[in-house]
Amino acid sequence: MMKKFLVILAGALLLAGVSGVTMAQTATLGVADCVKCHDVQPAQIDANGAKHKTEIDCQACHEGHRPKSAKNIPECSNCHSGKSHYQIKGCVSCHNPHQPLLVAITGQQKDVCLTCHAGPGKEMAASPSKHATFACNFCHADKHGMIPKCVDCHKPHSASMTQADCATCHKAHKPKELLYGASTASTMCAACHGNVMTQLTASKAKHSQLACVTCHANKHKTVPNCSDCHGLPHGSMHDKFPKCGSCHNIAHDLNNWPKEEKAKKK
Numbered sequence: 716m717m718k719k720f721l722v723i724l725a726g727a728l729l730l731a732g733v734s735g736v737t738m739a740q741t742a743t744l745g746v747a748d749c750v751k752c753h754d755v756q757p758a759q760i761d762a763n764g765a766k767h768k769t770e771i772d773c774q775a776c777h778e779g780h781r782p783k784s785a786k787n788i789p790e791c792s793n794c795h796s797g798k799s800h801y802q803i804k805g806c807v808s809c810h811n812p813h814q815p816l817l818v819a820i821t822g823q824q825k826d827v828c829l830t831c832h833a834g835p836g837k838e839m840a841a842s843p844s845k846h847a848t849f850a851c852n853f854c855h856a857d858k859h860g861m862i863p864k865c866v867d868c869h870k871p872h873s874a875s876m877t878q879a880d881c882a883t884c885h886k887a888h889k890p891k892e893l894l895y896g897a898s899t900a901s902t903m904c905a906a907c908h909g910n911v912m913t914q915l916t917a918s919k920a921k922h923s924q925l926a927c928v929t930c931h932a933n934k935h936k937t938v939p940n941c942s943d944c945h946g947l948p949h950g951s952m953h954d955k956f957p958k959c960g961s962c963h964n965i966a967h968d969l970n971n972w973p974k975e976e977k978a979k980k981k
């Protein structure tokens with residue numbers, strides 16, 4: 716019993732002695748100390764440190780301190796390597812290491828965006844337009860992930876057209892590739908082809924019931940042949956009169972000949 720007590724006492728004295736010596740001779744700087752003199756960085760890490768808060772601490776990056784260590788600022792490449800994104804220069808121009816995901820995008824950026832978003836670059840190369848000549852952040856400005864509206868920079872083609880309609884015909888990264896779907900409303904085409912719309916809706920023939928895109932399908936400036944839909948309905952007569960239009964006039968105004976033409980025919 717007594718023997719056991721003495722062993723414990725000796726152990727306690729030894730511990731006290733050792734820690735006393737450490738305190739006196741090699742006082743170490745701990746992570747908890749940084750905030751005593753630096754308030755900005757600990758506050759940033761606390762609020763927006765992301766994985767620099769959860770997976771590492773101040774001293775994983777800042778080994779040592781002045782004046783003992785002259786330089787305690789790390790290189791990003793100490794810990795980040797292996798992706799093309801980590802090859803570019805000037806990491807801290809976009810990333811504050813104490814809030815690494817609050818990315819500040821300044822200057823004119825393209826190459827750096829393409830390290831992660833190859834898609835838009837390929838689209839722009841395949842379908843050149845003035846958009847393809849701009850920096851990515853000409854449109855995706857200020858904050859990473861921001862998506863602009865077309866109408867921030869362009870007027871719609873008509874008063875009834877809104878931002879939601881632009882994507883019917885245009886893609887941002889290839890705006891000149893004019894493709895549209897089968898449900899595209901004729902009023903949208905009428906924004907530029909008002910005369911055709913007026914003529915077609917005034918016609919009494921059944922074509923007036925059809926949408927523009929039923930005939931001019933998928934791609935802007937597609938013009939169909941009558942026989943794509945009707946074949947050759949009049950048998951051998953077509954050999955003699957190969958042009959449908961010579962009897963039916965134009966698709967937008969079937970069989971409705973202007974008065975002077977009618978007079979000529981009589």
Ligand code: HEC
Pocket residue numbers: 744745746748749750751752753773774777780781785786787788
């Ligand atoms: C007792 C106060 C004090 C404590 C505690 C302290 N620092 Fe400092 N730190 C300073 C001073 C003073 C400077 C020099 C500022 C200057 O040169 O403008 C400095 C500079 C720095 C620098 C800049 C170094 C450079 O080369 O530009 C870093 C990084 C740094 N401290 C990190 C830390 C970290 C990490 C901790 C906690 C582990 C810490 N400090 C704890 C006072 C302190």
Ligand code: HEC
Pocket residue numbers: 749750753756757758760767771772773774775776777788789807812813
């Ligand atoms: C991911 C690594 C990393 C972590 C974690 C980190 N820092 Fe830094 N710190 C840096 C880098 C890199 C710089 C240099 C920034 C620059 O050049 O703009 C820096 C700069 C500093 C500076 C100098 C200030 C200045 O504006 O030049 C201080 C002080 C500092 N850090 C303190 C801290 C403290 C305190 C912590 C923990 C709360 C911390 N850092 C966590 C990487 C880190």
Ligand code: HEC
Pocket residue numbers: 764765766767770771775776789790791792793794795806807810811812815816
């Ligand atoms: C001491 C090692 C270390 C250093 C130095 C370091 N990082 Fe990191 N960083 C990490 C770790 C660990 C992670 C989390 C795992 C990962 O994403 O690779 C991380 C994650 C990140 C993230 C993503 C954060 C998240 O929550 O998803 C960014 C951005 C980042 N680092 C940028 C930088 C930049 C810029 C520098 C240089 C200024 C830098 N890091 C320096 C270790 C470091």
Ligand code: HEC
Pocket residue numbers: 791792795798800801802803804805806807808809810816818819820824827859
């Ligand atoms: C032109 C700005 C810019 C520069 C310069 C830049 N980055 Fe980034 N970085 C970003 C953007 C934007 C993200 C995406 C952030 C997000 O996902 O919200 C990112 C994400 C990251 C991530 C997290 C995602 C991942 O792929 O792991 C790390 C780590 C990172 N950068 C490290 C670096 C390093 C290291 C450098 C320098 C070699 C660097 N960055 C230079 C803009 C930049």
Ligand code: HEC
Pocket residue numbers: 800820824825827828829830831832851852855859860861862
């Ligand atoms: C390190 C990789 C990385 C870099 C560099 C990067 N991004 Fe991203 N970006 C991402 C990730 C991850 C997301 C979120 C996931 C997603 O939607 O694809 C994202 C999302 C986006 C979005 C929103 C997508 C959506 O559908 O909402 C846009 C726009 C964007 N980035 C543009 C850019 C631009 C412009 C740059 C250059 C200044 C850039 N990114 C640099 C990784 C990156």
Ligand code: HEC
Pocket residue numbers: 843844845846853854863864865866867868869881885886887890891
């Ligand atoms: C940040 C401003 C901005 C945004 C956002 C924007 N554009 Fe543009 N766009 C421009 C500029 C500037 C031009 C070149 C104008 C010129 O030179 O006449 C242009 C040109 C175009 C062109 C003609 C391309 C060519 O090569 O002739 C089309 C089509 C176009 N934009 C459609 C759109 C559509 C659709 C959207 C949305 C998906 C959009 N834009 C978003 C600024 C913008």
Ligand code: HEC
Pocket residue numbers: 825828829832834835836846847849850851852853854855862863864865882885886887888
């Ligand atoms: C003229 C303005 C403009 C330019 C320049 C531009 N974008 Fe976009 N971007 C947009 C718009 C608007 C959208 C929304 C989708 C749409 O309308 O087609 C978008 C969507 C995106 C998206 C999310 C959807 C997708 O297509 O993946 C990413 C990522 C993106 N852009 C990255 C980039 C990159 C990287 C660059 C540079 C190579 C770039 N953008 C250049 C306007 C632009």
Ligand code: HEC
Pocket residue numbers: 865866869870871872876877878880881882883884885893895899903904935
């Ligand atoms: C029904 C299809 C359609 C819709 C919807 C549409 N556009 Fe267009 N847009 C076109 C066509 C076709 C052209 C090419 C005209 C030409 O060849 O001159 C064009 C050309 C453009 C141009 C370049 C020429 C110019 O007029 O300056 C811009 C910019 C443009 N569109 C922006 C928009 C915006 C913004 C929206 C949405 C509000 C939009 N477009 C909606 C079909 C459409």
Ligand code: HEC
Pocket residue numbers: 872895899903904905906907908927928931935936937938
């Ligand atoms: C932004 C204005 C604009 C919009 C919207 C627009 N177009 Fe056009 N379209 C034009 C221009 C400009 C031309 C060329 C006219 C010329 O060459 O005389 C044209 C030409 C055409 C041509 C004739 C091609 C040829 O070879 O003669 C057809 C067919 C056509 N458009 C159909 C449509 C259809 C269908 C829509 C709706 C999905 C539409 N357009 C929307 C501006 C537009």
Ligand code: HEC
Pocket residue numbers: 919920921922925929930939940941942943944945959960963964965966969
């Ligand atoms: C995309 C298919 C399509 C194309 C191209 C097309 N039509 Fe038609 N046409 C129709 C449909 C659908 C009707 C209505 C049939 C019905 O309701 O019985 C029709 C009806 C007609 C009629 C009967 C009109 C009526 O009011 O009874 C004539 C005549 C006609 N088309 C001639 C033509 C001529 C000539 C052309 C070429 C200039 C042409 N069509 C191009 C689909 C088309």
Ligand code: HEC
Pocket residue numbers: 901904905908911912915922925926927928929930931938939940941960964965966967
């Ligand atoms: C029944 C099929 C059909 C419909 C519906 C139709 N078109 Fe056409 N369109 C044609 C054909 C076929 C031509 C070639 C000329 C001809 O033979 O009539 C043409 C020619 C054109 C042209 C070029 C010549 C011109 O008249 O300027 C434009 C532009 C045009 N269409 C736009 C439109 C628009 C806009 C609409 C809807 C308001 C529309 N079309 C509806 C079949 C049609």
Ligand code: HEC
Pocket residue numbers: 941942945946947948949952953956957958959960961962963
């Ligand atoms: C020589 C004059 C002439 C030519 C050329 C002609 N048509 Fe006709 N078409 C007619 C007449 C007349 C009718 C009315 C007959 C009736 O009501 O039975 C008619 C009726 C039609 C009808 C509607 C009746 C039905 O069959 O359902 C269609 C569709 C039609 N034509 C398509 C065409 C097409 C497509 C061409 C060219 C390939 C063409 N026509 C060439 C004179 C012509």
